[in-house]
Amino acid sequence: MNLPVDLTPMDRFNQELIANLHPSDWQNPQATGRYNLVVIGGGTAGLVTAAGAGLFGAKVALIEQHLLGGDCTNTGCVPSKAMIRSGRVAATVATAERYGIHSGGEPNVDFAAVMERMRQLRSQISHHDAVKRFQQEFGVEVFFGTAQFLSPQTLEVGGQVLTFKKAAIARVQVRLSSLFPD
Secondary structure (H helix, E strand, O other), X not given: OOOOOOOOOOOHHHHHHHHHHOOOOOOOXXXXXXXEEEEEOXXXXXXXXXXXXXXXXOOEEEEEOOOOOHHHHHOOHHHHHHHHHHHHHHHHHHOHHHHOXXXXXXXXXXXXXXXXXXXXXXXXXXXXXXXXXXXXXXXXXXXXXXXXXXXXXXXXXXXXXEEEEEEEEOOOXXXXXXXXXX
């Protein structure tokens, strides 16, 4: 099951982000055969693991619940650095007179514009973590949904059972009950 991603505001930047990282029309591929590797979590660690294995010719399944790119692209590194940069610029303007530059006083920070810039930057880099890129360049099969282990060599995602040789858990929030079902 592919649940829609809800980001607000649904401006052109968030629309591009979703189109790259969890397309609204996405259908999970049909699982076939045994995967050399399944990677649970499409954040930085999961993406690097899946891409590397795919480049070496492994049959790889990548499973993500929300948006590829994980915290770094979507809520952590990139957004925070964009906001920190805006804050530093505001601080520089506020202290410009110390350096002989007259700016007209305190900066007028437009928080909505700061947030729009952050969304723009996120959308501009989202093609690096895009579903289509992982399919086409790395040969990785991308599944959206929650993974639940059924046995040491099988898991279920989106109503499909995937069989695998090895699994990599690259997800911060893992419920132990999903690792060891009753």
